[in-house]
Amino acid sequence: MRVLSPLLRCLLAGALLGAAGCATTKPWQREKLAESSMKPDGDPDREVLRYHMLGTREGAIGGFGHGGGGCGCN
Amino acid sequence: MRLQLGRQATLVAAVAITLLARDLASAADEPWRLSSDTLVYGDSDNVVVVSPQVAVRRSLDDGGGNATARVVVDVVSAASVDVVSQATNRFSEVRTEVDLGLAKSFGSWLPSVSYRHSREPDYRSTGLGAGLEHRFADSDATVAVNYDVSLDTVGYVGTAEDTFSESLVSHAANFSLTQVIGPKALVRGVYTLSVQHGYLEKPYRFVPLFDSAGIAAAERDGVTINLSNFDDYRLPERIAEQVPDARVGHALAVRGLRYVEAIHGSIHTDVQFFADTWGITAETIEPGLSWSPSQAILMGMYLRSYLQQAAEFWRREYVVDDPAIVPTWRTLDRDLSDYFTATLGARLEWQRGILSGYVDLSGAITAYNDYLFLNGRLALVGQAGLRLDL
Numbered sequence: 001m002r003v004l005s006p007l008l009r010c011l012l013a014g015a016l017l018g019a020a021g022c023a024t025t026k027p028w029q030r031e032k033l034a035e036s037s038m039k040p041d042g043d044p045d046r047e048v049l050r051y052h053m054l055g056t057r058e059g060a061i062g063g064f065g066h067g068g069g070g071c072g073c074n
Numbered sequence: 075m076r077l078q079l080g081r082q083a084t085l086v087a088a089v090a091i092t093l094l095a096r097d098l099a100s101a102a103d104e105p106w107r108l109s110s111d112t113l114v115y116g117d118s119d120n121v122v123v124v125s126p127q128v129a130v131r132r133s134l135d136d137g138g139g140n141a142t143a144r145v146v147v148d149v150v151s152a153a154s155v156d157v158v159s160q161a162t163n164r165f166s167e168v169r170t171e172v173d174l175g176l177a178k179s180f181g182s183w184l185p186s187v188s189y190r191h192s193r194e195p196d197y198r199s200t201g202l203g204a205g206l207e208h209r210f211a212d213s214d215a216t217v218a219v220n221y222d223v224s225l226d227t228v229g230y231v232g233t234a235e236d237t238f239s240e241s242l243v244s245h246a247a248n249f250s251l252t253q254v255i256g257p258k259a260l261v262r263g264v265y266t267l268s269v270q271h272g273y274l275e276k277p278y279r280f281v282p283l284f285d286s287a288g289i290a291a292a293e294r295d296g297v298t299i300n301l302s303n304f305d306d307y308r309l310p311e312r313i314a315e316q317v318p319d320a321r322v323g324h325a326l327a328v329r330g331l332r333y334v335e336a337i338h339g340s341i342h343t344d345v346q347f348f349a350d351t352w353g354i355t356a357e358t359i360e361p362g363l364s365w366s367p368s369q370a371i372l373m374g375m376y377l378r379s380y381l382q383q384a385a386e387f388w389r390r391e392y393v394v395d396d397p398a399i400v401p402t403w404r405t406l407d408r409d410l411s412d413y414f415t416a417t418l419g420a421r422l423e424w425q426r427g428i429l430s431g432y433v434d435l436s437g438a439i440t441a442y443n444d445y446l447f448l449n450g451r452l453a454l455v456g457q458a459g460l461r462l463d464l
Contacts, residue, residue: 024211024212024214025212025214025254025256025257029257030257031257032257032258032333033257033260033333035333035339035340035366036372036423037333037339037340037364037365037366037372037374038260038331038340040260040262040331043432043459043461044142045109045111045127045129045144045459046111046432046457046459048144049111049113049125049127049146049457050113050457052146053113053115053123053125053455057415057438057440057453058356058358058380058382058409058415059354059356059382059410060323060325060346060348060354060356060358060380060382061266061270061323061325061348061350062246062264062266062267062268062323062325062327062348063264063266063325063327063348063358064327064329064344064346
């Protein structure tokens with residue numbers, strides 16, 4: 001267990017570093033990321049309407065788009 | 075070599091300054107955005123909803139800070155099986171919602187607050203929210219945490235609030251991480267914890283009861299009990315819907331986006347899992363693609379599949395031996411049942427100077443596996459919007 005613990009710690013640290021973007025993207029590499037088709041969030045005013053409609057038709061709550069509460073239609 | 079490095083550095087700096095200057099210019103030159111949207115929903119279950127919306131957005135800084143105000147009205151007209159199975163006629167109602175939001179960046183931190191109020195004849199809701207976003211790793215990674223609380227009052231149309239009024243409190247906490255994975259891909263993960271406590275029923279829903287003799291009679295007649303004949307086989311009693319007062323849900327969602335040179339656009343996929351303390355589980359998958367045939371036009375297509383497993387207490391028919399002893403939990407809410415929805419949609423976005431807009435059309439088909447009043451539903455949704463950047 002004592003042998004594994006440092007290894008596990010390293011793996012965990014590696015995963016966290018990976019998730020934290022240890023290999024950064026340079027500004028001149030961001031051309032494609034700046035394209036409108038690459039926006040992780042769509043137009044907020046469009047999405048809020050769409051997810052409100054989905055929220056009234058789907059039983060799940062949360063994740064992308066819609067949370068609980070807000071109207072009696074669900 | 076030294077000269078080459080110097081030229082490269084100059085080129086990089088020039089590109090970086092150009093990109094930065096463009097971003098600054100966009101925030102400084104067009105700080106105001108006026109938006110107008112309309113969503114129209116219609117389905118084969120005789121429900122029509124028209125939702126016009128207007129919004130104004132003022133950019134406050136280049137780190138995502140802004141002030142927003144939004145008003146949306148839902149005009150609902152329904153003669154669905156939910157309505158007619160309760161021996162009532164088509165109803166129409168209007169819901170009005172106002173949203174206000176404020177976010178201001180401080181370096182790489184972006185705190186935000188929001189307020190929402192909505193009102194309809196038998197439902198009132200007030201929501202408050204707060205969030206904090208942090209960019210790091212040269213803006214390759216963004217973490218965000220949001221908390222929203224919604225305080226709702228459930229009423230009954232035509233009845234004074236002091237005669238019938240129930241409350242519902244909903245909490246939702248979101249944790250998300252968005253990570254750039256190289257020059258052409260990014261991924262986002264979201265976890266939502268939702269907690270609802272209070273009145274989660276609909277006061278208009280009364281659940282029909284059956285006994286084993288009624289079920290046997292239907293079998294003897296060779297019919298499946300449904301909307302057209304359930305009155306022939308049910309017991310005289312119909313009891314008010316009753317579900318647990320607390321519901322805790324967990325949602326985990328992942329979104330992947332990748333740029334594809336061949337189509338001058340991107341492909342994306344959303345995958346989402348949901349489970350709650352009522353025993354409901356749901357899986358959502360939404361793949362899609364977007365491409366730009368020209369600089370001013372963006373087109374897209376998407377699929378969405380939603381598969382849900384019913385709440386533990388869901389029954390197609392609630393069968394009792396003694397009408398005086400009824401199930402503690404009983405519901406007619408089909409959103410708590412087993413069902414599957416498949417949606418196919420297409421979107422067109424365009425921009426011309428300070429004016430931009432979009433049109434989104436989709437069709438959805440739903441199959442209910444175990445719902446007394448309905449086997450399926452076909453829905454058509456149209457949404458369009460205009461943006462004016464000043």
